[in-house]
Amino acid sequence: MDLRAYRAERSPLAEAFLEGCLPPADQPPEALHGAMRHLVFPGGKRLRPLLTMASAEAVGGSAEQALPAAAAVELIHTYSLIHDDLPCMDDDAERRGRPSVHVAFGEAVAVLAGDALQALAFEVLARAADTHGPALAAAAALDLARAVGSAGLVGGQVDDLAFDPATLSNERIESVHERKSAALIAAAVVGGARLAGGSDPQLADLARFGFEVGIAFQIADDLLDEGEDDPCSSLTVLGREGAEKRAEWWLANALDRVESLGSPAEVLRELARFSVRRDT
Numbered sequence: 001m002d003l004r005a006y007r008a009e010r011s012p013l014a015e016a017f018l019e020g021c022l023p024p025a026d027q028p029p030e031a032l033h034g035a036m037r038h039l040v041f042p043g044g045k046r047l048r049p050l051l052t053m054a055s056a057e058a059v060g061g062s063a064e065q066a067l068p069a070a071a072a073v074e075l076i077h078t079y080s081l082i083h084d085d086l087p088c089m090d091d092d093a094e095r096r097g098r099p100s101v102h103v104a105f106g107e108a109v110a111v112l113a114g115d116a117l118q119a120l121a122f123e124v125l126a127r128a129a130d131t132h133g134p135a136l137a138a139a140a141a142l143d144l145a146r147a148v149g150s151a152g153l154v155g156g157q158v159d160d161l162a163f164d165p166a167t168l169s170n171e172r173i174e175s176v177h178e179r180k181s182a183a184l185i186a187a188a189v190v191g192g193a194r195l196a197g198g199s200d201p202q203l204a205d206l207a208r209f210g211f212e213v214g215i216a217f218q219i220a221d222d223l224l225d226e227g228e229d230d231p232c233s234s235l236t237v238l239g240r241e242g243a244e245k246r247a248e249w250w251l252a253n254a255l256d257r258v259e260s261l262g263s264p265a266e267v268l269r270e271l272a273r274f275s276v277r278r279d280t
Contacts, residue, residue: 003270007050010063014049015041017067018074021124035105035113036120039078044096045278048073048185051213051271052192055206058258058265061196068128069140069191072121076148077184079117080157082110089161118148132195140191147187156180163232170237170246174215177234181221182214189213189268205257209272212254216276219247224280251276 018040025034049070056066085092085100086107093103102110122141129137146152156179163176189210190203198206222233223243230236234243254272258265 003267003274006054006267006270007046010050010053011046013053013063013067014046014070014074015043017071018043021071021075021120031105031109032113032116035082035101035109036116038098038101038104038113039082039095040075040117042096043074043078046074047271047275048077048188051185051210051268051275052188054265054268054271055189055192055198056196058206058261058268059193059196059198059202060264061193061198065132065196066192068124068132068137069144069188069195072124072140072144073184073188073191075117075121075124076144076153079114079121080153080184082114082117084157086110089157128195136195136197140194143190143194144187147183152179152183156183160232165231165236168231168237170234173232173234173237176232177215177218178211181218182211185214185217186210202261205260209254209257209268212250212257213272213275216247216250216254216272219243219250220276220278223247224278247276 022037022040023033025037027033052070052073053063053066057063081095082101084090085095086102092100094100098104100110101113105113121144125137125141125144127137128140132140148154150158156176160176160180163172186207187210189206193203193206219234222230222235223240225233226235234246238246251272255269258268261268
């Protein structure tokens, strides 16, 4: 399976759909819309939309069926990056080789751009009711809301910011990883399969697959960043070799979860391997 070819085929679908979701940069208020687009385009690896489309295909659907979920997850991911970069959070001046949104547009506009992207994500899923039916669209929106809220991404960020090195343990670190990173990856995987008509047992397996890939993905990030002196890093308690083994353990568990889906899930499995074994 040629993952490079798959990405070349599917990524333009997500790009075009995202372009259709976002207001033009010259539409008032221009500063807000420019800030919203600043980090969405050009995007990063688009891993989450690719996982969403591959998940839909793994349960017998099409990449096109998954596009509302793929776009919604990417909009949420971008909102979280904008807020993460703020001076009151991680205080990063650059993102993807460009000035962070708050550097380019000011802190207030950056906060509001993140807010607007989050709202737009749920608007995209609400509109999916026209093509996928109200029940599937509502269920996808509920999955995403749970992944983003206080029990998911936002709660994980709070605990990451307040992480106390005195309570350091791998269990506590992975608790943050599961909420801050893995919850959204799980929502991406489940969202695509749900909009493609996946069964309840398939969705349950894919949810666990997403969480496990997400934890392994965050450990891989820790390895690439070499911890960056972050106490909430797997390297802090496991060391490099231990963290590499832990990431591979989570990945192996994830791959086992979707074994029953057979060959249609091979792209999904390959994306999981890529997300953990990437070098950037």
